[in-house]
Amino acid sequence: MNQNTNAMPPRFPITRDEINAVVKKFYQRVRKDPVIGPVFIDSLTLSPEIWNPHEAKIADFWANAILFERSYNGNPMMVHKGVMAIKPEMFETWLDLFAEVLHETLKPETAEAWELLARRIGRGLRMGVETRSYDPSQPPVFS
Numbered sequence: 758m759n760q761n762t763n764a765m766p767p768r769f770p771i772t773r774d775e776i777n778a779v780v781k782k783f784y785q786r787v788r789k790d791p792v793i794g795p796v797f798i799d800s801l802t803l804s805p806e807i808w809n810p811h812e813a814k815i816a817d818f819w820a821n822a823i824l825f826e827r828s829y830n831g832n833p834m835m836v837h838k839g840v841m842a843i844k845p846e847m848f849e850t851w852l853d854l855f856a857e858v859l860h861e862t863l864k865p866e867t868a869e870a871w872e873l874l875a876r877r878i879g880r881g882l883r884m885g886v887e888t889r890s891y892d893p894s895q896p897p898v899f900s
């Protein structure tokens with residue numbers, strides 16, 4: 758009998774090692790990007806004591822989103838709305854860089870499936886960032 762009847766099947770086939778490899782490569786590249794690199798470096802510094810747990814958290818986020826691993830239970834919307842240095846137009850850069858790494862690292866159908874998911878999540882986060890100045894629970898933004 759299948760013991761896993763309650764488990765959600767993955768959105769698409771991928772291993773946890775592949776997820777970890779993509780996240781590592783992506784953040785190496787992100788830090789070098791002239792537009793979004795400084796946002797990460799200012800928020801997270803360059804210290805491995807801060808970066809390593811951040812990368813582990815992001816890999817957990819994706820393992821949760823793709824494999825339904827229940828390894829992450831944070832609130833990315835709140836986090837991105839709260840970092841004022843994150844601007845709506847930065848999402849395109851983030852997503853294009855992410856797609857670049859996906860297509861370099863994974864087989865085409867896996868890269869394509871993950872890219873679609875990232876762009877869908879990114880659209881929601883971007884919308885949150887765009888409307889944060891209208892959220893009465895957030896401090897007003899005057900820029």
Ligand code: HEM
Pocket residue numbers: 793796797800801814815818831832833836837840843844845846847848849851852875878879882
């Ligand atoms: C404009 C593009 C983006 C920038 C500049 C950005 C920047 C950041 C920064 C600086 C943090 C750390 C915040 C902190 O801990 O103080 C963070 C956390 C995070 N980001 Fe982004 N991000 C961007 C887009 C995205 C997208 C598109 C996704 C997912 C598809 C994503 C997923 C996450 C997650 C899961 C966290 C961890 C949230 C938590 O602490 O629980 N980010 N991001």
